[in-house]
Amino acid sequence: MLKIDRQKHLEEELHTYGSILISTMSQKLNCSEETIRRDLKEMESQNKLKRIHGGAFLPDADDKGAPVQLRETFFSQEKERLAACAINRFIKEGDTIFLDCSTTCLTLAKELVQRNQKMIIITNSLRIINLFSNQSSNLKLISLGGTFRQRSNSFTGYQTTDAISYYIADKCFISNSAIDLTHGLLDNNMSESQVRKAFISQSRKHYLVADHTKFSDTAEYKITDLKDIDMIITDKRLPDVWEDKLQQCNIPICYC
Incomplete structure (x- = not known):
C-alpha cells in the first residue's frame, strides 16, 4: 500500500x-x-x-489528553505495580478513599475489589463504578454524579464538586496528566482539574500515583501546588532535579 x-x-x-x-x-x-x-x-x-x-x-479544543480507551493500553504492568504498592503500603481496612478517573486509579480499584476488604470508595469514574455492577463486596461505593465526559468516562462539573464537599476522606489517590517543577499538579481538562482539587481539599492525606513519564509531560490547567501532596508513588527513579525539589518540599517518594 x-x-x-x-x-x-x-x-x-x-x-x-x-x-x-x-x-x-x-x-x-x-x-x-x-x-x-x-x-x-x-x-x-x-x-x-x-x-x-x-x-x-x-485532541479536542478543551482537552488535549488521550481518551481513556487509549490510556488503558499503555504502561499496564507499571500501573499494576503502582496499584499494589499503594494498597500494600498506604491503604488499610476501614479507610474512606477518593479515587479519580485515571486508568491508574482504575487499576487500583480492580485490585481493591479482588481483595474485598471493608472500606469506602468515593469516585467520579464510571469505569470504577461499573466494577461494582455484579459484585457482592465488603467495599462500599459512593458514586459522584455530574456532567458525563465521554473522553474520560467520568462525571465532572459543579454538581460533582458540590457532592464532594459533603465528604471527608482519609486519603485521596490522584493520577493527573502532568507534574511540573514550578507549577505543581497539572491537568488537560479544567473540569477534571476542579474535581481533583476538591478531592485534595476534602481528604486528610494526599497521594500522587504517577508513572515516571508524567514528570516530563505538560498540561494546561493547574490543580494544586506540589506542597499539597503528602506522598509520591512512582515506578522509576526520578531525575536529581526532581528529587531535590521534592526534598525541599518535604515530600517523600515511594519507588515501586
Whole structure:
C-alpha cells in the first residue's frame, strides 16, 4: 500500500474512533509497526494528530489528553505495580478513599475489589463504578454524579464538586496528566482539574500515583501546588532535579 493511501486510512480511523493503536493498525494495513510510527510522526508534524505511547489520538479544543480507551493500553504492568504498592503500603481496612478517573486509579480499584476488604470508595469514574455492577463486596461505593465526559468516562462539573464537599476522606489517590517543577499538579481538562482539587481539599492525606513519564509531560490547567501532596508513588527513579525539589518540599517518594 502506498504511503498516501496508508495515511488516508489512518486519518479515517482517527476521525471514526478518536484514537488508534499502532499494533492494531499494522495488522489492519499489513505493514510493520515501525512503518505506522513513521506515518504517525509525519502526520503529527502536519498537525493531524497527537502521538502517544503505542498510538495516536485527536485532541479536542478543551482537552488535549488521550481518551481513556487509549490510556488503558499503555504502561499496564507499571500501573499494576503502582496499584499494589499503594494498597500494600498506604491503604488499610476501614479507610474512606477518593479515587479519580485515571486508568491508574482504575487499576487500583480492580485490585481493591479482588481483595474485598471493608472500606469506602468515593469516585467520579464510571469505569470504577461499573466494577461494582455484579459484585457482592465488603467495599462500599459512593458514586459522584455530574456532567458525563465521554473522553474520560467520568462525571465532572459543579454538581460533582458540590457532592464532594459533603465528604471527608482519609486519603485521596490522584493520577493527573502532568507534574511540573514550578507549577505543581497539572491537568488537560479544567473540569477534571476542579474535581481533583476538591478531592485534595476534602481528604486528610494526599497521594500522587504517577508513572515516571508524567514528570516530563505538560498540561494546561493547574490543580494544586506540589506542597499539597503528602506522598509520591512512582515506578522509576526520578531525575536529581526532581528529587531535590521534592526534598525541599518535604515530600517523600515511594519507588515501586
